[in-house]
Amino acid sequence: MVSDVLRARVGDLAARxxxxxxxxxxVLELTVNYPEAIETxxxxxxxxxxxxxxLHDLCGMDLEDHFEVVYQLSSLRGPQRLRIIAxxxxxxxxxxxATRIWKGADFLEREAFDMFGIQFRGHPNLKRIYLWDDFEGxxxxxxxxxxxxxxxxxxxxxxxxx
Amino acid sequence: MDVKKEKELRDAEVDAEKNIxxxxxxxxxxxxxVHSFWPNSFGLACCAIEMASTGGARYDLSRFGxxxxxxxxxxxxxMIVAGTLTRxxxxxxxxxxxxxxxxxxxxxxxxxxxxxxxFADSYAVVPGADSIIPIDVYIPGCPPRPEALIYGMLxxxxxxxxxxxxxxxxxxx
Amino acid sequence: xxxxxxxxxxINMGPQHPSTHGVFRMVVxxxxxxxxGVEPKIGYLHRGLEKxxxxxxxxQFIPYTDRLDYLAGPHNSLGYVQAVEKMMxxxxxxxxEYLRVIFAELGRIASHLVMIASGSLDICGWTPWSxxxxxxxxxxxxxxxxxxxxxxxxxxxxxxxxxDVPDEFMPALKSFLDDMPEMxxxxxxxxxxxxxxxxxxxxxxxxxKELAENLLITGANLRASGVQYDVRKAEPYSIxxxxxxxxxxxxxxxxxxxxxxxLLEIQESSKILRQALKDxxxxxxxxxxxxxxxxxxxxxxxxxxxxxxxxxxxIVSNGTTKPAxxxxxxxxxxxxxxxxxxxxxxxxxDLVTIFASMDLVLGEVDK
Numbered sequence: 001m002v003s004d005v006l007r008a009r010v011g012d013l014a015a016r017x018x019x020x021x022x023x024x025x026x027v028l029e030l031t032v033n034y035p036e037a038i039e040t041x042x043x044x045x046x047x048x049x050x051x052x053x054x055l056h057d058l059c060g061m062d063l064e065d066h067f068e069v070v071y072q073l074s075s076l077r078g079p080q081r082l083r084i085i086a087x088x089x090x091x092x093x094x095x096x097x098a099t100r101i102w103k104g105a106d107f108l109e110r111e112a113f114d115m116f117g118i119q120f121r122g123h124p125n126l127k128r129i130y131l132w133d134d135f136e137g138x139x140x141x142x143x144x145x146x147x148x149x150x151x152x153x154x155x156x157x158x159x160x161x162x
Numbered sequence: 163m164d165v166k167k168e169k170e171l172r173d174a175e176v177d178a179e180k181n182i183x184x185x186x187x188x189x190x191x192x193x194x195x196v197h198s199f200w201p202n203s204f205g206l207a208c209c210a211i212e213m214a215s216t217g218g219a220r221y222d223l224s225r226f227g228x229x230x231x232x233x234x235x236x237x238x239x240x241m242i243v244a245g246t247l248t249r250x251x252x253x254x255x256x257x258x259x260x261x262x263x264x265x266x267x268x269x270x271x272x273x274x275x276x277x278x279x280x281f282a283d284s285y286a287v288v289p290g291a292d293s294i295i296p297i298d299v300y301i302p303g304c305p306p307r308p309e310a311l312i313y314g315m316l317x318x319x320x321x322x323x324x325x326x327x328x329x330x331x332x333x334x335x
Numbered sequence: 336x337x338x339x340x341x342x343x344x345x346i347n348m349g350p351q352h353p354s355t356h357g358v359f360r361m362v363v364x365x366x367x368x369x370x371x372g373v374e375p376k377i378g379y380l381h382r383g384l385e386k387x388x389x390x391x392x393x394x395q396f397i398p399y400t401d402r403l404d405y406l407a408g409p410h411n412s413l414g415y416v417q418a419v420e421k422m423m424x425x426x427x428x429x430x431x432e433y434l435r436v437i438f439a440e441l442g443r444i445a446s447h448l449v450m451i452a453s454g455s456l457d458i459c460g461w462t463p464w465s466x467x468x469x470x471x472x473x474x475x476x477x478x479x480x481x482x483x484x485x486x487x488x489x490x491x492x493x494x495x496x497x498x499d500v501p502d503e504f505m506p507a508l509k510s511f512l513d514d515m516p517e518m519x520x521x522x523x524x525x526x527x528x529x530x531x532x533x534x535x536x537x538x539x540x541x542x543x544k545e546l547a548e549n550l551l552i553t554g555a556n557l558r559a560s561g562v563q564y565d566v567r568k569a570e571p572y573s574i575x576x577x578x579x580x581x582x583x584x585x586x587x588x589x590x591x592x593x594x595x596x597x598l599l600e601i602q603e604s605s606k607i608l609r610q611a612l613k614d615x616x617x618x619x620x621x622x623x624x625x626x627x628x629x630x631x632x633x634x635x636x637x638x639x640x641x642x643x644x645x646x647x648x649x650i651v652s653n654g655t656t657k658p659a660x661x662x663x664x665x666x667x668x669x670x671x672x673x674x675x676x677x678x679x680x681x682x683x684x685d686l687v688t689i690f691a692s693m694d695l696v697l698g699e700v701d702k
Contacts, residue, residue, distance in 0.1 A: 153289055207380055218469065283387070
C-alpha cells in the first residue's frame with residue numbers, strides 16, 4: 001500500500017545517499033551507512049508532497065558484526081511512513097545526533113547510548129538515562145552477561161551528586 | 163480454658179465494674195500501636211495503585227485506623243514496599259527506612275518485593291526487598307487484591323501483639 | 336534574572352514524593368519561588384523488559400506487557416499481539432475483535448479516571464479522587480469477572496482472546512454505560528467547574544503547537560494543543576474504522592485543557608463501547624493458530640493509540656520461537672521532555688499541576 005509518489009521520492013533519495021531500498025509488510029526501508037544518516041533524515045523530512053516529518057521512534061539494534069540505528073518516520077499530515085536503518089560499526093559506534101532536527105530525539109538517543117553504547121555526536125547531554133552512572137557494560141548487547149542473584153542483592157553505594 | 167486464665171478473666175471482669183484495668187505497659191503500648199499504623203507511602207509500581215484502591219471507598223482502610231498515608235518517613239511507622247525494587251532505587255529505599263523512627267515495621271507487598279517476581283532474572287532488579295530492608299510480613303500476589311493487603315496488615319497486628327509466639331517460630335535455624 | 340541579594344539554588348523532588356506519581360526524580364532550579372529549570376532523572380523503575388523479551392517466547396511475553404502502563408491494563412497487549420499477528424498474517428474472528436476493542440476502551444476509561452483523580456489529588460482535592468476510584472472499581476469488576484485479575488488481566492492472546500466472557504459481563508457493562516452520563520456530570524460539577532481548579536489551571540503551562548511537534552509529543556497532550564491526530568482515525572487498526580466517534584481537539588494548550596480533553600475522551604470511548612455492545616456477534620474467540628508461535632523472519636512496526644500517547648512496537652524476528660528484538664516506544668517516555676521545555680518562569684505550585692497534566696505513569700517511562 002505504498003503510494004507511487006513516496007516510492008519515487010525514496011528511490012531518488014536512495015540514489016543520492018547510496019542506500020538500498022526494500023519493502024517489508026507494506027513499509028519501505030532505506031538502509032544507509034552512518035555518515036549519510038542525517039542527510040537522509042533531512043531529505044526525508046523535505047520530500048515534496050509526502051514529507052515524513054515526524055520521527056516516531058529511534059532505537060538501536062545489535063546484529064552480530066555491527067550495530068544499527070533504526071529511525072521510524074511518519075507524518076502528522078498524511079499516511080506516509082518510512083523506516084531508515086543506519087549501519088554503525090561495532091568497534092567504535094559513532095553517529096551524528098538527530099537532535100538538531102527534532103528536539104524530542106534527546107531522550108531516545110540517550111536511551112540508545114545507555115543500552116548499546118552508541119555515541120551520538122552533537123548531543124547536548126549524552127549521559128546514562130535508565131541505569132546509574134557507575135553501571136558497567138551495555139545491557140542490550142548480545143554479549144552482555146547478567147550478574148548472578150547474589151551480586152544483584154547487594155545494595156550499591158550512591159555517589160554524591162548523582 | 164485452663165484454671166489460671168479463667169481466674170484472670172473473672173478478676174478482670176470484677177475490676178472493670180469499678181473502672182480499673184490491669185495490664186502491662188508493653189501490652190498497652192502495643193494496643194495503641196497496632197490500632198493505628200501510619201503507613202509511609204512508598205508505592206513504586208502497579209501494587210501502589212492497589213494500595214491506593216485499598217484506601218478508597220470500597221475496601222476502606224480507615225475502618226482499621228490505617229488511612230493516614232504519611233508522605234514523610236519521619237512521621238510514619240510502617241513502610242509498605244509496593245512494587246519492584248530496582249537496583250537504582252535500593253539505596254533510596256534503605257535511606258527512607260533508616261529515617262523512620264523506632265518502632266517501625268515493613269511489609270513487602272506483591273511478588274516483586276517478595277522475591278523479584280516476574281523480573282527476578284533481569285539485570286536491573288533486586289531479587290527481593292528483604293536483602294535491603296528487614297521485612298516483617300510478605301504478601302504475595304501480582305498485584306495482591308486489596309483484601310490481601312488488609313489481611314497482611316492484620317497479620318502484622320497479630321505479630322506485634324504476640325511477640326513471644328513470633329520469637330518461637332524463627333525461620334532459618 | 337536575579338535581583339540583588341538573592342541566589343539561585345536547586346532542590347531535589349525525590350523519587351519518593353506524594354505528588355510525583357511514582358518514582359520520578361527531578362532537580363528543580365529555583366530563583367525564589369520561580370522555577371528556572373528542571374532536570375528530570377528517571378530510571379528508578381527500569382526493569383529491563385526489552386532484554387527479558389529476548390529470553391521469552393512470544394506468548395510468554397504477553398503478561399509483561401500489561402505491566403507497562405499498569406493503569407490501563409489490557410490496552411498495552413493490544414499493540415503487541417497485533418504486531419505479531421501482522422507478521423504471521425493471522426485473521427481474527429469477528430467476536431474476538433469486538434471483545435478486544437471493548438477491553439481496550441475500558442482500559443482507556445480506567446486510565447483517564449486515574450489521571451483526573453490524581454490531578455485533583457495534587458491540589459488537595461480529595462473528593463474527586465474518591466469518586467473516580469469508586470467508578471474505577473466497576474471497571475475492575477468487569478476485568479475480574481472475565482480474567483480473574485483486577486488490574487493486569489493478561490487476557491489477549493496471539494490469534495484472539497483467551498476465553499469467552501461470562502454471561503454476567505454484558506448486563507454489567509450495559510449498566511455501567513447507563514450510569515456514565517451521570518458520572519461525567521458529577522465530575523464536571525465537582526472538578527472542572529470548580530473555581531479553585533479553574534484559577535489554578537487555566538492559562539498555566541502553555542505548550543505551543545510547533546514546539547509540541549518538534550518535541551515529538553503524541554496523544555492527548557498533542558490534541559490539547561490543537562493538532563487533530565489520532566492513530567485510530569489516521570491509520571485504523573483492528574476494527575476501529577467501523578465505529579462512529581469524534582476525536583476531541585482543544586486549542587487552549589494549557590493545563591486545564593489537557594485535563595478536560597481526557598473527560599471528552601471518556602465520553603467518546605463510551606460511544607464506542609455502546610456501539611460495540613450493540614453489534615457484537617457470536618462465534619469463536621480464537622483463530623486457528625499453530626501451537627508453537629514461530630513468525631517468519633522479518634520486521635514489523637505497529638502503532639496504537641495508548642491512553643498516555645502513542646505506543647510503537649518494533650519486533651524483529653529471526654524465525655525462531657523467541658524474538659530477536661522487541662522495541663517498545665512508549666508515549667510517556669517521550670512526553671517527559673515536555674516538562675523541561677515549558678517550565679521556565681512558572682512557580683513551584685504550577686510545576687505540580689503541569690506535571691500532573693502530562694499524565695505520566697512510570698511503568699511506561701522506565702519500561
